[in-house]
Amino acid sequence: MKKVIILGSTGSIGKNTLDIIKNYSDFFTVDGLSCYSRIHDLTTQIEEFKPKAVAVANPQSPDIDCPGFSGKIYKGPRGILDMIEESDADIVVNGISGSRGLLPSFKALESGKDCALANKETIVMAGPLILEKAGELNKRIIPVDSEHSALFQLLHQIDPKRISEIIITASGGAFRTMSAKNLETVKLEDALKHPTWNMGTKITIDSATLGNKGLEVIEAHYLFAMPLSKIKVVIHPQSFVHSLVQTIDGCLFAQISEPDMRMPIHYALFYPGVSPSMFGTLDLAGKEFTFLPVDHEKYPMLSLAFKAAESGTTYPIVYNAANEIAVHEFITNRIPFTGIPKIVEKTLDRVWEKSVNSIDTILAVDERARIIAREIALNILNC
Secondary structure: OEEEEEEOOOOHHHHHHHHHHHHOOOOEEEEEEEEOOOHHHHHHHHHHHOOOEEEEOOOOOOOOOOOOOOOEEEEOHHHHHHHHHHOOOOEEEEOOOHHHHHHHHHHHHHOOOEEEEOOHHHHHHHHHHHHHHHHHHOOOEEEOOHHHHHHHHHHOOOOHHHEEEEEEEEOOHHHOOOOHHHHHHOOHHHHOOOOOOOOOHHHHHHHHHOHHHHHHHHHHHHHOOOOHHHEEEEEOOOOOEEEEEEEOOOOEEEEEOOOOOHHHHHHHHHOOOOOOOOOOOOOOOOOOOOOEOOOOOOOHHHHHHHHHHHHOOHHHHHHHHHHHHHHHHHHOOOOOOOHHHHHHHHHHOOOOOOOOOOHHHHHHHHHHHHHHHHHHHHHHHHO
């Protein structure tokens, strides 16, 4: 039995993970759960899965009222770290959204646990540091994003000397068929109409800007030690092909499956073993596979990500921080949709050091970038 901690258990990744555990109860048990503030959902999960401990990140959240629960309750951002450290779980599934997932990823490794990572910001902000830490401790980081899970699987089966480039697919988000000139007036409800995936608000907006794909490019660059010149993005509206590897002898290898997040989570939980899947089998008959080039005028966030990654390890931190601020400003109707890449670009254009070598430095750069991004957003608002 693998003992599992699920961070962000009330979100999409967390719920899908629990669905797998429910269907494979002979293999997994829930050791810990965490959420930010969805106490009602967490209480329901406690009643069903009976974890040893739970953590609520928001210190202002009401107390958990769950008669019969005898486990430990942690509260606040520090509480999540304490829960991880004090647990004897085997693996932590990090489904926390945004930069708040960074420290829990480090704590998972430092406390002797593998990390099934859906929090791409961990690698974007601290890729070299956390990969070094995982190597030192002989712990695994197993990507859970569908694209990086696909690459993880493909690259384990192909001789590195044979690889010409890796290709990450993007759905194109809610505005795939819309021209760039019409994006100025789109509303939040329009951006949340993702054609394929059912995800949280922030990542759905990132999909509409292709900011998520920018983060994934940076993540792939670090995770797989892949030069940026060998990373390509294509639009694939159907979301059946999650990533591809092009070889120097002209072959394309693809990982193809249903757009079901349970597939990469299932793979990560069982890794390095394998298990038959009871969901997600894809019947190719009648399916269409379309691939389109990226319109960089419509999706400037992708070019900005390549620019950030090329500029040094500090700039991806800035890219992520500015994007989180800009997306929040759009969600709260303070800036137009097209203001998101403007804020990110102007923040990146400030003078930043080239590299970072500690978590404290990463967090300081992240905070400074957020302050600057807010100032830029305010200027956009007042124009």
